Amino acid sequence: MAEGPDRPVGPRPGGRRLVPVLKIFYATDVHGSETTFRKWLNAAKHYGADVLVMGGDLTGKMLVPVVQEADGSWTARFEGSVVRVEDERELQNLEKAIRTRGYYVQRMTPEERAAIQTPEQVDELFHRHIAQVLESWVALADERLDAAKTPAFWMPGNDDHQFVDEYVNRSKAIRNVDGQVVEIDGYYLLSIGNANVTPWNCPRDVSEEVLAAKIDELAQQVPDMSRCIFNVHAPPWGSNLDLAPELDEDFKPTMEAGGLKMVPVGSTAVLEAIRKYQPLLSLHGHIHECSAGIRIGRTLCINTGSEYHEGVLRGALILLDPKKGVKNFALTVG
Structure with a gap:
């Protein structure tokens, strides 16, 4: 059966491998989870990928x-409960569980905890932990990856503060590609970490108009859209890659018969850009609940979803053939 516009698709049956085929491993939205980040670093070896891409929200x-x-x-308030541990071994296990969820952890005395009174003090401590973890990730990546053998790319997402760039730019092994077009073996990776405005007014939320202008500006740098890969954090609106729980005025999920009421929350600017430019491939994240591939016209669009809080790395392995375009893809869980 022919694949029409916006038709959901699955991985195509495998066949005889043609050379050269470029294998890209894509994942996104690790949100501070050490476990999932380490899995992404190991993905080139595990899946035999030639290129690694991390799509934002680091x-x-x-x-x-x-x-x-x-x-x-x-004691710690964690996952809605007060958790008490008695010795160093239990404490280290608790800290590991907190970090696996993507949270940062700080040991404190009661006096130190009481001294943190203002939002500015909270932000300063929070930002310090973000910086420390990113520094450790950069060191780990530079130790584990060889950019000459396995090109690797990442970018901040809409949840990531502006100062994050200072740290992700330090890596020798992973290149920050936000706001750039980068050539990879004859393909063109167009990357934008911003998202359309969310209820939480995240640090890199922008209007649809601004997002459209950013995409248009970068698209002018792409010499051949049939070999372009959109790496755009926000998924296209109404694509089934952008379904999230509807929130009420108190930011609580609304219910309907059978469970949560899900609504599209993606970007209209991204949708229109995909329809307009028809890149070969369009990679997205941002909405953790969605893990699927669809077609919008000729473009294969993928959102891997995210289960960072469980230490699970959701990803996509995409095979690009110089003659056939997207030869095959598979959504991965590991």
Whole structure:
């Protein structure tokens, strides 16, 4: 059956491999999870990928204080409950669980906890942890990856503060490609980490008009759209790659018969750009609930989704053939 516009598609059956075929491994939205980031670094070896792409939202969402009590135990408010541990081994296990969820953790005395009174103090401590983790990730990447053998690319997403660029730009092994067009073996990676405005007014949220202008500006740098890969954090609106729970005025999910009410929250600018330019491939994240591939016209669009909080890396392995275009793809869970 022919694949019409906007028709959901799955991985195509494999056949005889043609050379050269470029294997791209894409993942996104690790949100500070050390476990998922390490899995992404290992993906080239695990999946035999030639290129690694990380699609945005690198940093965590929360700092969890772990407070030492008078009796020597430690307590933390984690996952909606107060957790108490009695010794160093239990404390380290708790800290590991917190970090796996993508949260940052800080040991404190009661006096240190009480001294943090203002939003500015909270932000300063939170930003310090973001910087420390990114520094450790850069060091790990530069130790594990050889950019000459496995080109690797990342970018901040809409959740990532502006100062994050300072740290991701330091890596020798992973290139920050936000706002750039980069050539990879004859293909053109067009990358934008911004997203359309969300209810939370995230650091890199922008209007649809601004997002459209950013895409148009970069598109002018692409000599051949049939060999272009959009790496745009926000998924296209109404594509089934952008379904998220509808929120009420208190930012709580709304319910309907059978469960959560899901609504499209993607970008109209991204949708129109894909329809207008028809790149070979369009890679997205941002909406964690969606993991699928669809076609918008000739363009294969993928959102891998994200389960960073479970330490699970969702990804996509895409095979690009110089004659056939997208030869095959598979959504991965690991």
